[in-house]
Amino acid sequence: MRVSRNLIASAVTVLLAGGLAACGGSSSSSSSGGGSNSSTSSSAQAIPLKPGENPVGQQLTGKTKGGTLTVLSNGDFEHLDSGQAYYALDYQIIQATDRPLFSYPPNSVSTVRADLATTVPTTANGGITDGGKTVTVHIRTGVHYSPPVNREVTAQDVAFALERGANPNVGNAYWPAYFGAASPAPLLGSTSSKYQGGPLPGITTPNKTTIVFKMTKPGAPLLIDALSLPLSAPLPPEFVGPLDKKSPTTYGTQFLVATGPYMVQADKTGKIAGIGYQPGKSETLVRNPNWDPKTDFRPAYLNQIKVKVGGDSTVIGQQVLKGSDSIQLDTVDNSIVKQAYQQDPSQITFTSGSGDHYMAMNTQHGVFKNVNIRRAMWAALDREAIVKARGGALVAEPGTHFIYPGVAGYDQAGGAKGPPVDFNKSVTGNATAAAKYMKAAGYPSGKYTGNQTIQVVLSNAGNGPAIAQIVSSAMTSIGLKPKVSLVDQSTMYSKYCGVPKQQIDACPTVGWIRDFADPLSVLYATFYGPSIVPTNNSNWSQANIPAVNTAMVKAALVADPAAHVQAWANVDKMLVNEAVAVPEDFDNEPQIESKDVAGVNQLWNEGQWDFAFTSLKNG
Amino acid sequence: MTTYIIRRILWGILLIILVSALTFVFFNVFPSADPAILRAGRNSSPATIAHIRHNLGLDKPVYTQFWIYMKNILLHFNFGYSYYSGASVLGLIKDRLPATLSLTVGAAVFWLLAGIPVGIISAVRRGTLLDRAAMSGALFFVSMPVFWLGLVMLFLFANDIGRFHVFPGAGTYVGLTNDPVKWFTSLIMPWIVLAATSAAIYSRLLRGSLIEAMGEDYIRTARAKGLTERRVIWRHGVRSAITPVVTILGLDIGALLGGAVITETVFDIPGIGRLNYDAIVHSDFPIVQGTVLLAALFIIVANIIVDISYAYLDPRVRYS
Numbered sequence: 001m002r003v004s005r006n007l008i009a010s011a012v013t014v015l016l017a018g019g020l021a022a023c024g025g026s027s028s029s030s031s032s033g034g035g036s037n038s039s040t041s042s043s044a045q046a047i048p049l050k051p052g053e054n055p056v057g058q059q060l061t062g063k064t065k066g067g068t069l070t071v072l073s074n075g076d077f078e079h080l081d082s083g084q085a086y087y088a089l090d091y092q093i094i095q096a097t098d099r100p101l102f103s104y105p106p107n108s109v110s111t112v113r114a115d116l117a118t119t120v121p122t123t124a125n126g127g128i129t130d131g132g133k134t135v136t137v138h139i140r141t142g143v144h145y146s147p148p149v150n151r152e153v154t155a156q157d158v159a160f161a162l163e164r165g166a167n168p169n170v171g172n173a174y175w176p177a178y179f180g181a182a183s184p185a186p187l188l189g190s191t192s193s194k195y196q197g198g199p200l201p202g203i204t205t206p207n208k209t210t211i212v213f214k215m216t217k218p219g220a221p222l223l224i225d226a227l228s229l230p231l232s233a234p235l236p237p238e239f240v241g242p243l244d245k246k247s248p249t250t251y252g253t254q255f256l257v258a259t260g261p262y263m264v265q266a267d268k269t270g271k272i273a274g275i276g277y278q279p280g281k282s283e284t285l286v287r288n289p290n291w292d293p294k295t296d297f298r299p300a301y302l303n304q305i306k307v308k309v310g311g312d313s314t315v316i317g318q319q320v321l322k323g324s325d326s327i328q329l330d331t332v333d334n335s336i337v338k339q340a341y342q343q344d345p346s347q348i349t350f351t352s353g354s355g356d357h358y359m360a361m362n363t364q365h366g367v368f369k370n371v372n373i374r375r376a377m378w379a380a381l382d383r384e385a386i387v388k389a390r391g392g393a394l395v396a397e398p399g400t401h402f403i404y405p406g407v408a409g410y411d412q413a414g415g416a417k418g419p420p421v422d423f424n425k426s427v428t429g430n431a432t433a434a435a436k437y438m439k440a441a442g443y444p445s446g447k448y449t450g451n452q453t454i455q456v457v458l459s460n461a462g463n464g465p466a467i468a469q470i471v472s473s474a475m476t477s478i479g480l481k482p483k484v485s486l487v488d489q490s491t492m493y494s495k496y497c498g499v500p501k502q503q504i505d506a507c508p509t510v511g512w513i514r515d516f517a518d519p520l521s522v523l524y525a526t527f528y529g530p531s532i533v534p535t536n537n538s539n540w541s542q543a544n545i546p547a548v549n550t551a552m553v554k555a556a557l558v559a560d561p562a563a564h565v566q567a568w569a570n571v572d573k574m575l576v577n578e579a580v581a582v583p584e585d586f587d588n589e590p591q592i593e594s595k596d597v598a599g600v601n602q603l604w605n606e607g608q609w610d611f612a613f614t615s616l617k618n619g
Numbered sequence: 620m621t622t623y624i625i626r627r628i629l630w631g632i633l634l635i636i637l638v639s640a641l642t643f644v645f646f647n648v649f650p651s652a653d654p655a656i657l658r659a660g661r662n663s664s665p666a667t668i669a670h671i672r673h674n675l676g677l678d679k680p681v682y683t684q685f686w687i688y689m690k691n692i693l694l695h696f697n698f699g700y701s702y703y704s705g706a707s708v709l710g711l712i713k714d715r716l717p718a719t720l721s722l723t724v725g726a727a728v729f730w731l732l733a734g735i736p737v738g739i740i741s742a743v744r745r746g747t748l749l750d751r752a753a754m755s756g757a758l759f760f761v762s763m764p765v766f767w768l769g770l771v772m773l774f775l776f777a778n779d780i781g782r783f784h785v786f787p788g789a790g791t792y793v794g795l796t797n798d799p800v801k802w803f804t805s806l807i808m809p810w811i812v813l814a815a816t817s818a819a820i821y822s823r824l825l826r827g828s829l830i831e832a833m834g835e836d837y838i839r840t841a842r843a844k845g846l847t848e849r850r851v852i853w854r855h856g857v858r859s860a861i862t863p864v865v866t867i868l869g870l871d872i873g874a875l876l877g878g879a880v881i882t883e884t885v886f887d888i889p890g891i892g893r894l895n896y897d898a899i900v901h902s903d904f905p906i907v908q909g910t911v912l913l914a915a916l917f918i919i920v921a922n923i924i925v926d927i928s929y930a931y932l933d934p935r936v937r938y939s
Contacts (some may be wrong), residue, residue: 072790076897078660078703079660084660086660086662087660168666168667168670168671169670171659171660171663171664171667171670171671173659173660173662173663173667174662175664176664177662193666247670247671247674248658248671248674248705250705253703253704253705253706254705273704273706278714279701279703279704279706279711280704280889280893280894280897281889308790308887310790310884310887310889310893311789311790311884311885311886311887312766312770312789312884312885312887314770315770315773315780315788315789315885315887316789318773318774318779318780319779319780319788319789319790322779322780323779323780488651488652488900490652490657490900490901490902491651491652493652493656494652494653494656494657495651495652495653498656525662533664533665534665535653535656535665535668536656536659536662536663536664536665536668538662
């Protein structure tokens with residue numbers, strides 16, 4: 001459940017164009033071009049991709065070893081601690097340095113495989129028992145921590161890593177949603193408001209290689225998905241525990257250890273600050289000397305990865321396209337996307353299913369309490385214009401519902417066209433349908449005639465001002481009187497859209513990125529009523545519809561995969577019918593690389609680079 | 620003179636406290652992101668956010684936060700720690716200052732070397748083709764935004780993305796002590812870009828000032844005494860006319876030492892400006908406060924130096 005981070009521009013807005021989620025990757029060895037690159041999506045790119053631009057089928061093995069990859073990024077990392085990381089940029093590092101119990105291979109968007117675990121638990125192999133309430137995971141032997149810890153990883157380390165997610169000094173963002181009180185299937189003992197990390201009845205370790213999870217409800221599939229998140233990567237308590245006593249923990253900012261093929265360069269004590277990591281300047285990944293390739297499916301071709309932070313995105317883009325041994329880590333400027341698409345197709349990829357944007361409408365306050373006004377707003381909004389504002393058909397396609405391409409349930413929920421309701425039919429705006437719903441809302445003229453002003457808050461970054469105009473125009477067309485405030489993205493979330501008491505009517509530039517393939521990770525935090533909190537709220541529409549809430553809880557616990565997906569697709573249809581928000585666009589993330597780089601995208605993770613699979617063509 | 624300097628220093632300290640207070644007020648009153656939420660990460664629970672807010676001292680009354688902050692600065696010279704990285708603000712500033720210092724001093728040398736001769740020549744050759752060409756050029760450079768000029772320079776002359784591979788491009792800055800040659804070459808383009816506008820302004824300013832000075836009675840007297848024209852211009856004309864240039868030079872250097880955000884961003888130079896910009900984006904208040912105080916300090920010191928230099932430049936100026 002991650003929200004993409006835009007780079008916020010104020011004084012130098014023009015220089016630092018904001019984009020949605022950072023993501024993507026590329027492989028010069030990518031296979032066929034054209035069409036959607038999502039294995040579960042039937043949507044098609046509006047503009048056909050050229051050979052090499054589609055990362056599906058990219059070559060993962062048998063590539064050249066060695067060399068140093070230069071990674072250019074104008075944004076810095078937020079958290080390098082696997083217990084805190086919750087941002088696409090951070091995940092790219094964590095995926096190379098840490099080993100969670102399960103992982104998505106870069107070419108898969110929907111199927112996890114065992115990573116630190118020996119197998120993915122199923123009922124058949126005895127990993128899922130007690131009707132889906134108990135999950136037993138066996139971990140590999142021979143996995144060792146990087147210096148200075150050096151010792152072998154144990155199941156107790158995994159338990160410690162997970163439990164520290166509830167430690168306020170760590171404050172893992174998704175602990176409550178997948179393991180704690182807010183989860184549809186919480187771990188035993190985790191629902192207590194007093195629980196703040198430490199041993200948990202729901203996690204036991206009968207021996208050094210076995211960890212058992214007990215839930216209050218049968219949520220095994222959801223738990224296994226959640227254990228693919230970085231929080232399940234083991235950490236040594238003797239090293240991390242003392243650091244966690246500080247608030248906030250200094251693990252991740254000052255010290256770090258690794259279990260993956262790479263580690264952040266550190267001194268003998270494991271200190272990274274000022275050595276392998278200089279905030280706002282650079283980060284250096286080197287090989288983890290204790291990593292044993294026999295225990296891992298990652299090839300780890302590169303010898304070193306040097307991340308340089310800062311600079312203008314248009315300059316970075318040119319440096320990558322014209323230079324050597326380099327990739328861009330975060331949002332690619334639209335001008336660079338266009339140039340690469342036209343002139344350097346082997347150096348750019350587009351990954352669909354990399355998130356969505358929508359206009360949240362306040363269902364608890366103001367005019368948007370009325371479902372028919374929400375439907376009218378949906379009908380009136382020109383989603384095609386928003387796609388253009390975001391950079392055009394290469395990087396976005398019109399949103400038609402809430403489960404986006406690449407997430408299980410997308411097709412069942414309506415695919416590219418979305419549910420066949422009249423207010424959703426035309427992505428360029430439908431004045432007739434809008435008028436119809438305004439009349440149904442009690443305005444015979446088809447336009448709002450009340451006195452309320454609509455408070456609209458959106459991001460001032462990049463395309464925000466253009467989107468503000470499109471939204472204002474749609475509102476005005478149905479008689480609404482918008483009052484638009486453009487603020488920086490973090491302010492938009494933390495002071496306005498994420499604070500229900502501010503009573504903001506509409507937030508047109510909010511967006512969401514899944515945590516894993518389960519559609520729960522797209523709809524639960526964003527539209528589940530009980531998930532509304534007074535601060536840092538992610539249910540921006542404040543949707544709290546009893547029938548939808550009930551359907552979500554039921555869907556979350558459906559064990560049969562097909563029925564599970566269908567249940568969530570039905571939830572999606574309910575949300576569309578309630579018009580809790582207006583979907584604006586589904587995102588396709590572009591990523592660029594130098595000619596001599598054979599980059600690999602993590603298709604499950606917005607197409608982010610996978611450093612453990614990326615290589616240099618000449619080594 | 621000593622009394623004057625002491626008085627100016629005391630006023631400077633008072634001004635820094637005021638700037639500090641104003642920055643604090645702006646940060647707390649005007650809309651900005653909640654640092655506790657940013658630190659916690661999106662989707663964090665309210666309990667986690669409250670915990671972080673408490674630990675950062677953000678749950679204390681604003682005046683208490685300010686008092687603690689000022690006390691730490693004044694008594695312990697402690698500017699606090701980054702909300703994000705936990706790094707010492709003073710340490711970060713020390714780390715970034717050499718880059719900004721290199722950029723500013725070098726650019727100042729460039730713009731003085733270009734601006735002063737052009738201004739003098741234009742004034743002395745007033746109305747000639749040379750004057751008109753110089754002033755047109757100055758107008759051209761004054762009109763060009765720094766970010767645009769920076770990008771144009773990179774796309775033309777950077778040795779990685781430029782059409783002509785002449786100078787090292789963005790992101791090539793290294794410290795002076797690490798590699799003096801690379802340090803120098805990596806800063807040539809940023810210096811030119813940063814100096815272009817200032818050189819143009821200085822030349823126009825000096826031209827106007829010198830034209831006015833050359834019409835003064837004491838210039839006529841100097842000529843009547845039989846001094847050479849060169850001596851008249853340099854010893855009597857320029858010395859008097861340069862006073863406003865010195866004034867603006869002090870302010871410019873002071874301001875740039877506080878961070879040349881755009882130039883540092885375009886050329887990817889890890890200086891104070893970029894540190895400040897990143898801190899603003901992340902609502903990392905201790906860093907914002909530290910860098911703003913630093914900028915204020917530089918401007919105040921630069922002003923004091925300018926005032927003192929007046930006395931040496933212009934015999935008519937005497938402080939008591």
